[in-house]
Amino acid sequence: MVDVASTTAHPLDSLTADEIRAAVSVVRESGRVDEGALFAMVTLDEPDRETVATHRPGDAVERRVRLVVLPGPEAAVVEVVVALATGQITEWTPRKGVRPALLFDDSYRAILALRDNPEWQEAMRRRGITDLERVQIDPWPTGNFGNSLEEGRRIARCLSYYRQQPSDNGYARPVEGVLATVDAARGEVLEVTDFGVVPLPPGRGSYLPEDNQPLRSDLRPLEIVQPDGPSFELDGNLLTWQHWSMRVSMEPLEGLVLRGVAYDDGGPRPILHRASVSEMVVPYGDPGPMHGWKNAFDVGEWGLGRMANSLTLGCDCLGEITYLDAVFSSEHGTPYVVENAVCIHEEDYGILWKHQDMNAGRTEVRRSRRLVVSSIATVGNYEYGFYWYFYLDGTIQLEVKLTGIMSTQALSPGELPEYGALVAPELAAPFHQHLFCARLDLSIDGPVNEAYEICYESVPTGDGNPLGNAFRQRSTRLESELEARRDVDAASGRHWRFVNPGSFNGLGRPVAYKLVPGPTPVLLAQPDSSIGRRAGFARHNLWVTPYTPGERRAAGDYPNQHVGGDGLPAWTTADRSLVGTDLVVWHTFGVTHGPRPEDWPVMPVEYCGFHLVPFGFFDANPALDLPPSAEHCH
Numbered sequence: 001m002v003d004v005a006s007t008t009a010h011p012l013d014s015l016t017a018d019e020i021r022a023a024v025s026v027v028r029e030s031g032r033v034d035e036g037a038l039f040a041m042v043t044l045d046e047p048d049r050e051t052v053a054t055h056r057p058g059d060a061v062e063r064r065v066r067l068v069v070l071p072g073p074e075a076a077v078v079e080v081v082v083a084l085a086t087g088q089i090t091e092w093t094p095r096k097g098v099r100p101a102l103l104f105d106d107s108y109r110a111i112l113a114l115r116d117n118p119e120w121q122e123a124m125r126r127r128g129i130t131d132l133e134r135v136q137i138d139p140w141p142t143g144n145f146g147n148s149l150e151e152g153r154r155i156a157r158c159l160s161y162y163r164q165q166p167s168d169n170g171y172a173r174p175v176e177g178v179l180a181t182v183d184a185a186r187g188e189v190l191e192v193t194d195f196g197v198v199p200l201p202p203g204r205g206s207y208l209p210e211d212n213q214p215l216r217s218d219l220r221p222l223e224i225v226q227p228d229g230p231s232f233e234l235d236g237n238l239l240t241w242q243h244w245s246m247r248v249s250m251e252p253l254e255g256l257v258l259r260g261v262a263y264d265d266g267g268p269r270p271i272l273h274r275a276s277v278s279e280m281v282v283p284y285g286d287p288g289p290m291h292g293w294k295n296a297f298d299v300g301e302w303g304l305g306r307m308a309n310s311l312t313l314g315c316d317c318l319g320e321i322t323y324l325d326a327v328f329s330s331e332h333g334t335p336y337v338v339e340n341a342v343c344i345h346e347e348d349y350g351i352l353w354k355h356q357d358m359n360a361g362r363t364e365v366r367r368s369r370r371l372v373v374s375s376i377a378t379v380g381n382y383e384y385g386f387y388w389y390f391y392l393d394g395t396i397q398l399e400v401k402l403t404g405i406m407s408t409q410a411l412s413p414g415e416l417p418e419y420g421a422l423v424a425p426e427l428a429a430p431f432h433q434h435l436f437c438a439r440l441d442l443s444i445d446g447p448v449n450e451a452y453e454i455c456y457e458s459v460p461t462g463d464g465n466p467l468g469n470a471f472r473q474r475s476t477r478l479e480s481e482l483e484a485r486r487d488v489d490a491a492s493g494r495h496w497r498f499v500n501p502g503s504f505n506g507l508g509r510p511v512a513y514k515l516v517p518g519p520t521p522v523l524l525a526q527p528d529s530s531i532g533r534r535a536g537f538a539r540h541n542l543w544v545t546p547y548t549p550g551e552r553r554a555a556g557d558y559p560n561q562h563v564g565g566d567g568l569p570a571w572t573t574a575d576r577s578l579v580g581t582d583l584v585v586w587h588t589f590g591v592t593h594g595p596r597p598e599d600w601p602v603m604p605v606e607y608c609g610f611h612l613v614p615f616g617f618f619d620a621n622p623a624l625d626l627p628p629s630a631e632h633c634h
């Protein structure tokens with residue numbers, strides 16, 4: 001056993017490589033799994049709120065590691081918790097019939113097995129493809145359509161793409177019509193279906209500079225200079241900047257996780273106990289057999305942390321950048337580092353406030369600046385950038401940047417799709433959605449918070465409203481979980497406010513933050529469809545639950561091949577009270593993507609997300625103390 005307790009300073013420090021090694025060897029040496037066991041996930045078993053709240057620097061820290069272990073190739077995991085200080089296994093829970101996120105090992109096995117499969121090879125030859133090394137095979141999570149072939153197995157469904165040259169964009173030439181189902185854990189091809197030959201689209205869809213000559217030559221350098229360095233500090237994973245403090249980490253599935261987000265206002269005032277993107281799903285709208293099953297849960301079926309990029313200075317992030325590495329475990333239990341997985345920097349953001357006093361002839365203006373904490377994940381063809389912003393006026397924002405390459409389908413010459421859009425000759429991209437569910441474990445001035453829905457309502461003309469101009473706010477407390485399944489309504493300006501009923505501002509009103517929704521589609525698939533059941537969280541923009549350990553991800557812990565119903569739809573059926581308790585807010589937002597030619601061959605960033613804005617959390621504009629930037633004003 002490795003003595004790792006002494007190296008840890010805070011209960012929320014990210015797992016170290018030594019801690020991963022120690023936990024894995026405890027499991028291996030327990031004799032309860034054989035050598036072939038795989039480690040789908042190794043993460044910090046997060047200490048409870050009380051432990052975090054009462055921790056003081058120098059206190060001993062009890063570190064526990066949570067592992068999801070795969071004993072063999074079947075659909076079963078064991079959830080294990082290891083206490084590092086004692087080397088004891090404190091939890092050992094076998095879970096039958098569930099699958100973790102697709103393993104890299106499994107994906108690779110699926111590709112190799114399919115490449116060797118005579119039926120698949122024959123299907124390629126029917127399309128004139130003889131050099132099979134030029135075929136790119138993409139394994140996908142398969143969903144759950146009650147196919148008995150898939151029962152008890154870890155399945156990857158495979159799509160094929162043709163690359164004339166190794167550096168070609170495979171998505172330009174989907175091998176339409178060929179679908180393969182592979183037992184990825186055993187490397188066994190179960191089924192190859194050929195729905196009929198469609199010619200390969202003619203274009204190469206290259207986004208490489210050598211294929212897009214001449215490049216522009218009139219862009220002059222734009223440098224971000226901070227001669228005295230940035231204004232934030234990073235100590236371990238504790239990030240502080242302009243009254244803000246938080247702990248930043250990368251988790252294998254959720255990617256960026258922020259914990260203990262607080263604002264120092266004569267003492268730290270907590271706002272968020274924990275914030276993350278708990279799940280996301282990309283359901284496709286084409287009903288045909290090649291594409292109708294496609295819907296990736298990029299958190300629970302892939303993992304935004306596992307897919308995180310190593311970011312590069314001047315390209316992904318510009319300016320004075322500080323990076324955080326991510327330390328994960330391989331599926332064989334070996335720690336590895338994703339260098340520069342998190343980018344931290346400051347950005348100028350235009351003006352924060354201004355007034356020109358016409359009478360006194362005096363102008364005051366202050367620059368807005370934001371702290372950016374970001375990471376980018378590549379999940380197959382798509383890229384997702386996750387950007388948390390913290391502003392000088394107490395605002396928090398999550399912005400997701402969608403880019404990368406769309407999932408495509410080949411069309412016969414002259415064909416126009418009903419459930420997608422033409423993006424290049426003989427090439428379409430199906431309509432699809434990207435639906436994210438942020439989990440916001442609130443702690444606004446303390447754990448007990450309440451949720452209110454705010455709408456504006458017009459008042460009929462009459463007594464008290466003689467001019468007919470009146471409108472007012474209607475505020476409704478959301479009393480229980482079923483009441484708190486809510487959707488946006490732009491016409492009434494509907495939004496939600498989270499209040500601490502026991503903490504009052506200088507005006508005698510309870511302090512609050514409000515959630516300002518951005519783009520907020522909900523799931524368009526039928527509620528009783530397979531995806532409708534599996535992505536139930538995406539059917540509403542707002543869910544609120546009383547904080548319950550273990551309720552961590554919106555579609556449950558194991559969405560891969562899950563029959564559906566888990567996560568928010570299941571938990572909230574209990575209709576628990578939301579009064580006088582810790583609240584967790586779940587916000588579904590995203591994009592319904594109607595592909596454009598301009599999204600091809602690589603998509604300019606599309607944005608979505610939301611803001612959390614202080615609402616009477618402060619007594620007045622908290623940024624009046626910003627100094628004028630007189631030396632730069634001319």
Ligand SMILES: [Cu+2]
Pocket residue numbers: 402406432433434593
């Ligand atoms: Cu899209």
